[in-house]
Amino acid sequence: MFNPVRARCLQSLLACAMLLSSYAGAAEKLAHVTILATGGTIAGSGNSSTTTVGYTAATVGVDRLIAAVPELAKVADVKGEQVFQIASENMSNEHWLTLAKRVNTLLAQPDVDGIVITHGTDTLEETAYFLDLTVKSKKPVVLVGAMRPGTALSADGPINLYNAVLLAASQEAVGKGVLVALNDQIHAARDVTKTNTSTPDSFKTPELGLLGYIQGSKPYFYRQPTRKHTADSEFDVSKLSALPQVDIVYGYANVSPVALNALVAAGAKGIIHAGVGDGSLATSVKAGLVEARKKGVLIVRSSRVGQGIVARNGEANDDELDFVASDTLNPQKARILLMLALTKTNDSKQIQRIFYTY
Ligand code: DGL
Numbered sequence: 001m002f003n004p005v006r007a008r009c010l011q012s013l014l015a016c017a018m019l020l021s022s023y024a025g026a027a028e029k030l031a032h033v034t035i036l037a038t039g040g041t042i043a044g045s046g047n048s049s050t051t052t053v054g055y056t057a058a059t060v061g062v063d064r065l066i067a068a069v070p071e072l073a074k075v076a077d078v079k080g081e082q083v084f085q086i087a088s089e090n091m092s093n094e095h096w097l098t099l100a101k102r103v104n105t106l107l108a109q110p111d112v113d114g115i116v117i118t119h120g121t122d123t124l125e126e127t128a129y130f131l132d133l134t135v136k137s138k139k140p141v142v143l144v145g146a147m148r149p150g151t152a153l154s155a156d157g158p159i160n161l162y163n164a165v166l167l168a169a170s171q172e173a174v175g176k177g178v179l180v181a182l183n184d185q186i187h188a189a190r191d192v193t194k195t196n197t198s199t200p201d202s203f204k205t206p207e208l209g210l211l212g213y214i215q216g217s218k219p220y221f222y223r224q225p226t227r228k229h230t231a232d233s234e235f236d237v238s239k240l241s242a243l244p245q246v247d248i249v250y251g252y253a254n255v256s257p258v259a260l261n262a263l264v265a266a267g268a269k270g271i272i273h274a275g276v277g278d279g280s281l282a283t284s285v286k287a288g289l290v291e292a293r294k295k296g297v298l299i300v301r302s303s304r305v306g307q308g309i310v311a312r313n314g315e316a317n318d319d320e321l322d323f324v325a326s327d328t329l330n331p332q333k334a335r336i337l338l339m340l341a342l343t344k345t346n347d348s349k350q351i352q353r354i355f356y357t358y
Helices: 004-029 062-067 093-107 124-134 157-168 258-265 283-294 331-341 348-357
Strands: 032-039 077-086 114-118 141-144 179-182 185-188 212-215 218-221 246-250 270-275 298-303
Touching: 032 062, 032 093, 032 157, 062 077, 077 093, 093 114, 093 124, 114 157, 124 141, 124 179, 124 331, 141 157, 157 179, 157 212, 157 218, 246 258, 246 331, 258 270, 258 283, 270 283, 270 331, 283 298, 298 331, 298 348, 331 348
Parallel strands: 032 077, 032 114, 114 141, 141 179, 246 270, 270 298
Antiparallel strands: 179 185, 185 212, 212 218
16 A cells, blocks of 8 residues: 655665765765864964964964864865974974874874864975975875964954865865965965064065966966975985984174074074175174084075075185075975985085975
């Protein structure tokens, strides 16, 4: 005997089953992205909705960051790990080694398609470049931060995190090196830098240019890195527990060699000279650098200017002094490349090759 009520129940059960299987199918198709949280403003909180400076960084855990953006579930199958919880001015070589090893372990897993790292913005560009040189995979690794804490009006963290996850889940980001995604923009780790102390558009790639944009939940690339990175890098930190001590000395009018001499006496294996102009050396400092070189300290001439090439044998006779020119790397990034170069060689000519390769 036909029973219309039972038929209606069976019909709706069938519809639910089809819906669930379509969701399950869609979930199966979503890329698997792991979020590694390290702290910073993106995990920060302030006393009021108008507190955009003077808040506390690194107070919100990764699970709450993910829960605050339920839209993440539409673009990736997300898991979270709290690697550390620090303000990024406290980032250390040891933190970098821990992070790089965790990233490489996860990316070697077939069930991880990409990684997002939430990070304070103060040293985000440095961590990004360190990973650009040490990640042994072509899978996407995206660093993201925020210029305002989550408690502020128009907080930028949630949309930055959403964009970073969809970028890390995308095919377009594969093989592009470590990326930095904030303010709807995509930057290469090597050339991006923080250009403003507090505004949401702080991260820029002056002159050399950003790689693309994220708009309407989709990444758009218009260029890609030209220097070696990630899987093509010669650096391997898997067995390292420390990195060579490399320090930076800053050039300015009336500079003295006191800071330089103190750093060399403290055991620096390399010195980055952040010179004025095209990496110029004041007479008062040049003698100290020559002395340091004679003691085996590797000297790299960079510039405080921020853009342009520091030319070999330009403002100093590098051939004669046995110094290295930093090419376009700013001092804080030149320090990272020199640290890793010194894990492979002390040969200044090999190190100059490395600065023209990465
Ligand atoms: N203390 C700074 C840091 O963790 C806050 C800046 C930020 O994350 O935007 O880098």
